[in-house]
Amino acid sequence: MDPDWQKIRANYPATENYTYFNTASCGLISTANLNCNQRYQNLLGQQGSVYRDTLFDEMQKVKTAVGGFIQTEPENIALIPNFSSGMNYIVPMLKSLGSVLLIENDYPSLTLPWQLHNYEVHWVPQNPPQASKDTINLDQIAETLRAKSIKILAISWVQYATGFTVAIKQLSNICKENNTLLVVDATQALGAIPIDLTDTPVDILMGSCYKWATAGFGNGILYIHPDVVAQFDTPVIGKGSTGLYDSVYQPEKMGLQARIFEVGHHNYGAFLVLSQTLNEINEMGIHNIYNRVLTLTQYFKERLPEQYTIISDYAPEQSTGIVAIKSRDSKIIEKLKQEKIIISARGEGLRISMHFYNTLEEVDHLLQVLS
Numbered sequence: 001m002d003p004d005w006q007k008i009r010a011n012y013p014a015t016e017n018y019t020y021f022n023t024a025s026c027g028l029i030s031t032a033n034l035n036c037n038q039r040y041q042n043l044l045g046q047q048g049s050v051y052r053d054t055l056f057d058e059m060q061k062v063k064t065a066v067g068g069f070i071q072t073e074p075e076n077i078a079l080i081p082n083f084s085s086g087m088n089y090i091v092p093m094l095k096s097l098g099s100v101l102l103i104e105n106d107y108p109s110l111t112l113p114w115q116l117h118n119y120e121v122h123w124v125p126q127n128p129p130q131a132s133k134d135t136i137n138l139d140q141i142a143e144t145l146r147a148k149s150i151k152i153l154a155i156s157w158v159q160y161a162t163g164f165t166v167a168i169k170q171l172s173n174i175c176k177e178n179n180t181l182l183v184v185d186a187t188q189a190l191g192a193i194p195i196d197l198t199d200t201p202v203d204i205l206m207g208s209c210y211k212w213a214t215a216g217f218g219n220g221i222l223y224i225h226p227d228v229v230a231q232f233d234t235p236v237i238g239k240g241s242t243g244l245y246d247s248v249y250q251p252e253k254m255g256l257q258a259r260i261f262e263v264g265h266h267n268y269g270a271f272l273v274l275s276q277t278l279n280e281i282n283e284m285g286i287h288n289i290y291n292r293v294l295t296l297t298q299y300f301k302e303r304l305p306e307q308y309t310i311i312s313d314y315a316p317e318q319s320t321g322i323v324a325i326k327s328r329d330s331k332i333i334e335k336l337k338q339e340k341i342i343i344s345a346r347g348e349g350l351r352i353s354m355h356f357y358n359t360l361e362e363v364d365h366l367l368q369v370l371s
């Protein structure tokens, strides 16, 4: 049964202040999450280390919740501060592979670290010749991987600028066939798209959770396949990586897993919020959220006035909640601001992003201001 979206929307206070179409920038926080954060701060203030001592078990529970959310074991999950930190951990780790295939104009935190570490970098464009819109061509990826024997592919599941959503299952097969390690940035997918790693195996998947996962700042997740941990030397380590008071580095004894990346203490409150959010998402049902978001974006695209060009003119299976459009009206941003409609503006382009807390009435409001 479809959730009661109006009732759910009432849990997100910012929906009263704005017509908020900017989840691709920053997701809204629920009242329950605000309370969770407040409770954490209060307990820390009142109990200090007595409270902290309870949080180690809580973090284990968070990993179990994250594992359940993307269908993997908690041992394969590391809690990290944000996506960009995760990238800077794993890129030096994989250096012996030497080469990487990246997507032009993909998110900078996904593309820059390989260049810093002097990988042989190859690029695939997002706007192949003859294509009328920005897309990522999987045949071109397969061909390039094969022709140049590239050992790593790093790609965003959902492109931040256009919302183009890559077919991860197909990509996973392509990478397997070419013996290529697949590294996925899931920041624009987590909380918007069902993720099942048993069905779509990847080697490494990371994401920040403050957008579609609506979990606020300071909580990222890193999934790493145990074979990858076993194959490469640890690039980082700290007390948090092992949990042991053992000052001598003995990898065999330490039984290193994904946890190696948890070098120091966590922003515990941020992960308690993440856990609470995953409960909320599970209650709504990630498939219901996915369908809701597609309904909203489809409704918008079908009614967009002719003076705009839809950049994200994709088939439903290549879409999520992000719609990029081009406008020739230089005053449109000002008009939207006056109406308290929040979107992201980039040059001639407008990025509109819709999540489960948005409504068709809000889309109508946006369409009315645009026309």
Ligand SMILES: Cc1ncc(COP(=O)(O)O)c(C=O)c1O
Pocket (backbone or CB within 6 Å): 024, 025, 082, 083, 084, 085, 107, 109, 156, 158, 159, 160, 185, 187, 188, 208
């Ligand atoms: C694709 C993608 N990855 C990652 C991030 C954020 O990375 P971080 O949380 O490390 O700043 C964003 C933010 O816009 C993004 O769009």
